[in-house]
Amino acid sequence: MKPKIAVFDFTCCEGCQLQILNCEQEMPDLVAALDIITFREVMTERSDHYDIAFIDGSCTTESEIARLKEIRQRAKMVIPIGACACLGGVNCFKNLHPMEDVLKAVYGQAAPYYDTIPARPIHAVIPIDFFIPGCPIVKEEFIRVVQEILAGKAPYLPNDPVCAECKMVGNVCVFDKGQTCLGPVTRGGCKATCVTGGAVCWGCRGLIDEPNINAEKEILEKAGLSIKDIVEEFSLFNACQEDVWK
Amino acid sequence: MDVFITSKADFDSSIQRMIQQNEIYGVKRKTPSFAFDRLVAAEELCLDYDITVLPPTKYLLPPTESLIKFKLAPEPSIRSSAEAQPCILIGIHPDDLHAIKLLDAVFTGSLTDVNYLARRRATTIVGVDCVNPWPYSFAASMGTAIPPRIFDLWLTDLGDEYLVEVGSARGEDLRKRYLKTRRAREVDLRQRNKVRQDWLKKYQLSLDMPPQEIPKVLDEAWHSPLWEELGQKCLACGSCTMVCPTCICFDVRDGIELNLKEGERYRRWDSCMFDGFAKVASGENFRPTGTARLRHRLYRKGKYMLERYGELGCVGCGRCVHACLVDIASPVAAYNRLAKEAR
Amino acid sequence: MAVGTELGSSLFLPKLAELLKVEPLSEKEKLFQLRLKDGSRLNHKPGQFVEVSVLGIGEAPISISSSPTRDDSFELVVRMVGNLTGALHRLQPGDTVGIRGPFGNGFPVSELLKRDLLFVAGGIGLCPLRSMIQHAIDKREQFGRIILLYGCRQPAEQLFRGELGEWRQRPDIEILESVDRCPVDVAWEGSVGVITTLFPQVSIDPGKTTALVVGPPVMYRFVVAECLKQGIAKERILLSLERRMKCGMGFCGHCQINNRYVCQDGPVFSYAELSRLGEAEL
Numbered sequence: 001m002k003p004k005i006a007v008f009d010f011t012c013c014e015g016c017q018l019q020i021l022n023c024e025q026e027m028p029d030l031v032a033a034l035d036i037i038t039f040r041e042v043m044t045e046r047s048d049h050y051d052i053a054f055i056d057g058s059c060t061t062e063s064e065i066a067r068l069k070e071i072r073q074r075a076k077m078v079i080p081i082g083a084c085a086c087l088g089g090v091n092c093f094k095n096l097h098p099m100e101d102v103l104k105a106v107y108g109q110a111a112p113y114y115d116t117i118p119a120r121p122i123h124a125v126i127p128i129d130f131f132i133p134g135c136p137i138v139k140e141e142f143i144r145v146v147q148e149i150l151a152g153k154a155p156y157l158p159n160d161p162v163c164a165e166c167k168m169v170g171n172v173c174v175f176d177k178g179q180t181c182l183g184p185v186t187r188g189g190c191k192a193t194c195v196t197g198g199a200v201c202w203g204c205r206g207l208i209d210e211p212n213i214n215a216e217k218e219i220l221e222k223a224g225l226s227i228k229d230i231v232e233e234f235s236l237f238n239a240c241q242e243d244v245w246k
Numbered sequence: 247m248d249v250f251i252t253s254k255a256d257f258d259s260s261i262q263r264m265i266q267q268n269e270i271y272g273v274k275r276k277t278p279s280f281a282f283d284r285l286v287a288a289e290e291l292c293l294d295y296d297i298t299v300l301p302p303t304k305y306l307l308p309p310t311e312s313l314i315k316f317k318l319a320p321e322p323s324i325r326s327s328a329e330a331q332p333c334i335l336i337g338i339h340p341d342d343l344h345a346i347k348l349l350d351a352v353f354t355g356s357l358t359d360v361n362y363l364a365r366r367r368a369t370t371i372v373g374v375d376c377v378n379p380w381p382y383s384f385a386a387s388m389g390t391a392i393p394p395r396i397f398d399l400w401l402t403d404l405g406d407e408y409l410v411e412v413g414s415a416r417g418e419d420l421r422k423r424y425l426k427t428r429r430a431r432e433v434d435l436r437q438r439n440k441v442r443q444d445w446l447k448k449y450q451l452s453l454d455m456p457p458q459e460i461p462k463v464l465d466e467a468w469h470s471p472l473w474e475e476l477g478q479k480c481l482a483c484g485s486c487t488m489v490c491p492t493c494i495c496f497d498v499r500d501g502i503e504l505n506l507k508e509g510e511r512y513r514r515w516d517s518c519m520f521d522g523f524a525k526v527a528s529g530e531n532f533r534p535t536g537t538a539r540l541r542h543r544l545y546r547k548g549k550y551m552l553e554r555y556g557e558l559g560c561v562g563c564g565r566c567v568h569a570c571l572v573d574i575a576s577p578v579a580a581y582n583r584l585a586k587e588a589r
Numbered sequence: 590m591a592v593g594t595e596l597g598s599s600l601f602l603p604k605l606a607e608l609l610k611v612e613p614l615s616e617k618e619k620l621f622q623l624r625l626k627d628g629s630r631l632n633h634k635p636g637q638f639v640e641v642s643v644l645g646i647g648e649a650p651i652s653i654s655s656s657p658t659r660d661d662s663f664e665l666v667v668r669m670v671g672n673l674t675g676a677l678h679r680l681q682p683g684d685t686v687g688i689r690g691p692f693g694n695g696f697p698v699s700e701l702l703k704r705d706l707l708f709v710a711g712g713i714g715l716c717p718l719r720s721m722i723q724h725a726i727d728k729r730e731q732f733g734r735i736i737l738l739y740g741c742r743q744p745a746e747q748l749f750r751g752e753l754g755e756w757r758q759r760p761d762i763e764i765l766e767s768v769d770r771c772p773v774d775v776a777w778e779g780s781v782g783v784i785t786t787l788f789p790q791v792s793i794d795p796g797k798t799t800a801l802v803v804g805p806p807v808m809y810r811f812v813v814a815e816c817l818k819q820g821i822a823k824e825r826i827l828l829s830l831e832r833r834m835k836c837g838m839g840f841c842g843h844c845q846i847n848n849r850y851v852c853q854d855g856p857v858f859s860y861a862e863l864s865r866l867g868e869a870e871l
Contacts, residue, residue, distance in 0.1 A: 152646070210521050
């Protein structure tokens with residue numbers, strides 16, 4: 001029996017779902033191995049009888065809470081995908097302001113007709129079975145997780161920091177170029193793709209299990225960042241993990 | 247000793263011909279540093295470089311490497327994926343060659359790692375003396391600034407010419423096929439000794455003791471406050487080990503295709519600085535603190551490797567000194583400090 | 590580097606083995622009986638381990654719990670703790686696994702000849718010791734007394750209950766058993782308390798005795814202290830260590846304790862040696 005798969009979107013840009021669609025080479029094998037029954041971005045058919053629910057996006061409205069609870073009841077496995085679903089992601093920026101102000105800023109006069117709550121990652125609302133981090137997710141990692149689930153294995157979650165992979169691919173350290181980076185405390189598994197591409201690591205995959213935050217702050221300060229800069233750097237993706245880094 | 251001289255102009259055209267007929271990896275600019283990479287044109291090659299981001303050992307023990315390939319259906323079967331394409335590595339520095347000597351001892355000693363052996367045999371080594379030691383290196387004081395005799399060809403920059411020393415039959419074959427050389431004279435050898443002595447003086451960091459003394463210093467240092475001091479600052483990012491030419495630890499993992507019929511087992515660089523490195527399946531972690539991990543790394547470099555393989559685990563390249571963002575990885579700083587504590 | 594000679598076969602290449610028997614021993618442990626498919630014998634020594642593969646899932650070090658003196662098959666006891674052991678527990682007789690090894694030094698059998706053997710097993714630690722106990726039983730005349738102190742958390746966790754029963758019947762084996770606690774409704778004839786409570790119940794001749802100790806790390810310090818109190822020499826207290834033996838060949842670095850590789854130099858070490866290794870914490 002092929003496992004029945006559903007992909008759901010919550011508050012997000014849906015880019016992680018696009019990453020699944022970007023698995024062009026593997027798509028024939030994916031559809032041979034999985035029964036994809038709900039995936040709004042690619043098909044009109046839908047069904048409520050699924051085994052594995054992949055969830056893109058964070059939870060930012062009351063109605064999303066109810067929807068998540070229903071998914072949890074139906075699915076054998078719930079797997080958030082991407083920074084929004086795993087960390088709250090950039091949506092958590094709004095948490096810095098009163099919700100009424102946020103509604104007014106976005107919807108103006110129509111604000112009373114909308115519902116909003118502080119953004120939260122999926123695991124803050126319902127129990128999850130695994131998660132695939134990243135903004136967006138890395139398609140190779142998505143494929144690997146599917147392979148491992150099919151093989152009856154608990155998927156592997158990298159816990160080595162981005163720095164290690166950044167070195168493995170042979171990048172010059174961004175600190176050597178006068179830039180700053182969250183690579184030393186961010187969960188790897190992305191092959192340091194941002195640094196390889198000429199950028200820096202902004203921490204989209206979340207913090208490693210035991211980050212040395214004090215040491216990271218020290219190197220950011222040494223590189224010339226103010227306390228405010230450092231807070232901003234951590235807040236971009238990791239606002240919901242404030243208790244760990246603040 | 248088979249020693250020759252080639253002009254730099256001749257050498258460049260030799261490299262160009264070599265590139266056309268061989269797979270060559272050489273040192274190229276990777277601003278603001280350098281890196282070993284596939285050479286496409288002779289002018290890319292920088293032989294007066296200071297350091298490469300990763301050591302050339304990445305070609306002998308790649309970041310990820312398939313160990314076995316298997317099929318599960320129709321019948322289970324397994325085969326080794328040890329194989330390697332012949333290649334030439336050009337521009338290896340003496341300290342990195344010392345590291346390769348240690349890797350040889352580890353992987354082709356009492357037990358043979360055939361994946362390593364296949365790559366090692368397929369690799370022709372053309373090294374070069376280090377003209378511009380970078381500020382973080384302390385190779386001169388480690389005794390690793392002069393190459394061990396495990397090269398195929400060795401180059402020394404004499405200004406307008408390279409002195410070419412042949413170290414093996416394979417090196418001699420390479421010289422005959424590609425290089426336009428004349429025999430070196432006594433004066434050329436004297437010149438090489440002189441420039442080598444000059445470069446040795448350029449190293450800015452140095453170990454305060456003969457390198458063979460490091461184990462003795464460490465014998466007394468197990469309970470030093472240094473470990474706690476450094477361990478607290480450690481990011482456990484693994485950078486110091488990833489850039490190290492003698493770091494060889496790896497993890498082994500299985501991958502399986504979506505059809506669940508075939509897959510491979512591969513190894514991937516691992517680091518004793520990661521917090522889960524010594525954790526067993528039942529959850530027990532035998533090296534749970536940064537303090538313990540940092541101490542282990544510096545003992546492995548300065549003592550354990552020597553005891554086991556007859557070569558120190560640190561060749562003084564200085565990559566870790568520079569790669570560590572919190573300035574705690576330096577073996578030379580640690581050993582010097584511990585020697586001082588002992589006195 | 591010599592060119593041209595054969596590379597030799599890869600030490601990473603497992604041999605295929607067939608599962609002959611799978612038997613639950615307790616809630617979490619199963620016994621697997623295996624035979625190599627190429628017809629060769631494993632040729633192991635008591636106390637060694639193998640790397641067991643479920644292809645596609647991974648590989649894990651498992652100690653061999655049967656004696657080479659038995660037949661051309663071998664037995665492993667696997668506790669379900671992770672991916673690989675979970676996958677093993679799902680396998681059935683007739684299924685295939687990969688085996689590399691045997692690895693490690695094993696117990697120094699020749700040094701144990703004529704000695705009194707004091708086996709101290711904590712929980713699943715009985716499994717590696719069983720290979721040596723069986724060996725000593727099969728070559729009974731070569732050894733002195735055989736004493737087994739076996740401690741578990743509770744009676745239901747006792748392994749090899751059938752075999753233990755047979756051993757208890759033998760006049761030439763002395764067995765003392767303990768559990769940390771015993772539920773009121775369970776019949777239990779042994780002691781209640783940690784394993785060290787068994788030591789005062791047995792009288793040994795320390796000069797003739799070698800202790801073979803296997804159990805969880807936390808047990809070692811207390812058992813070693815008891816052995817020393819009994820007068821057993823440091824060199825005659827042998828412990829088998831669990832570490833993350835990944836490659837089995839001293840390459841990968843995971844099982845290192847100071848300058849020792851547990852996969853090659855161990856897993857059996859004397860207390861004399863371990864007391865000199867800071868990282869053994871004994």
